[in-house]
Amino acid sequence: MSAPTESNRHRSPRRKGPVELRRDQAHGSTADSRLLDSRNGGDFTHTDPWRVMRIQSEFVEGFGALANVGPAVSVFGSARTKPGSIHYEMGVEVGRRLAEAGIGVITGGGPGSMEAANRGACEAGGLSVGLGIELPFEQGMNDWVDLGINFRYFFARKTMFVKYAQGFIVLPGGLGTLDELFEAMVLVQTHKVTSFPIVLIGKDFWGPLLEWISSRLVADGLVSSKDLNIVALADSAEEAVNMMLAGGVTGRR
Numbered sequence: 001m002s003a004p005t006e007s008n009r010h011r012s013p014r015r016k017g018p019v020e021l022r023r024d025q026a027h028g029s030t031a032d033s034r035l036l037d038s039r040n041g042g043d044f045t046h047t048d049p050w051r052v053m054r055i056q057s058e059f060v061e062g063f064g065a066l067a068n069v070g071p072a073v074s075v076f077g078s079a080r081t082k083p084g085s086i087h088y089e090m091g092v093e094v095g096r097r098l099a100e101a102g103i104g105v106i107t108g109g110g111p112g113s114m115e116a117a118n119r120g121a122c123e124a125g126g127l128s129v130g131l132g133i134e135l136p137f138e139q140g141m142n143d144w145v146d147l148g149i150n151f152r153y154f155f156a157r158k159t160m161f162v163k164y165a166q167g168f169i170v171l172p173g174g175l176g177t178l179d180e181l182f183e184a185m186v187l188v189q190t191h192k193v194t195s196f197p198i199v200l201i202g203k204d205f206w207g208p209l210l211e212w213i214s215s216r217l218v219a220d221g222l223v224s225s226k227d228l229n230i231v232a233l234a235d236s237a238e239e240a241v242n243m244m245l246a247g248g249v250t251g252r253r
């Protein structure tokens with residue numbers, strides 16, 4: 001940017017909403033000129049202000065589509081679980097038991113344990129919701145989703161998992177599952193959500209992680225020992241769904 005001189009110091013600034021631009025910065029194009037200039041082709045849609053509109057539309061569409069889902073639980077777990085495996089069958093049973101209790105099932109809409117939970121809910125005649133995510137290696141929504149919404153942005157989608165569920169059930173999984181689990185734990189820890197049971201299924205799988213949180217994070221004073229109560233550990237679908245009910249999730253009869 002050039003230093004202010006007598007000739008340019010008093011040049012009138014240009015305003016872009018709350019942002020005021022002076023000197024060299026004031027010479028750029030305006031939002032309306034870019035909008036009206038057809039030579040810019042699709043460029044405008046790649047700007048951040050335009051992205052904000054798209055992000056906003058994801059929230060509007062998500063809130064609109066999910067407003068009437070009723071009581072529901074979000075079920076997370078690996079996208080790589082194969083049909084017939086223990087974890088897949090456990091996911092099917094979780095979905096079925098939630099549906100039988102009058103509780104809708106919300107998943108990431110993908111394959112593996114997500115598909116399993118949607119399948120169990122759908123087969124039992126319950127509400128089966130999938131919140132899909134646009135990924136470079138597109139898989140598409142699994143066949144057992146009855147109400148599906150596709151998202152571009154992970155963070156908009158994650159809001160829906162929490163806003164429209166009364167609790168989380170977490171099957172074994174990888175980074176995606178851990179991300180969803182830890183986000184929920186922080187929301188409970190910071191009282192952003194209250195009365196929100198989080199149940200992990202699979203003591204063998206989750207036990208070492210909880211043990212590390214206790215022996216390292218709590219021991220080092222990084223986590224309060226009462227924060228360990230944010231999650232509960234179950235070893236079966238039946239136990240996990242009963243813990244949801246005991247935690248205050250009530251189904252539609």
Ligand SMILES: CC(C)=CCNc1ncnc2c1ncn2[C@@H]1O[C@H](COP(=O)(O)O)[C@@H](O)[C@H]1O
Pocket residue numbers: 075076077078079080107108109110111114132133135139172173174175176177178180
């Ligand atoms: C086979 C494969 C990688 C497919 C990816 N397709 C996906 N479709 C929808 N949600 C997903 C997908 N991958 C990860 N996620 C999100 O991350 C979690 C699973 O990730 P992971 O497999 O544990 O780490 C799910 O609960 C889901 O919300």
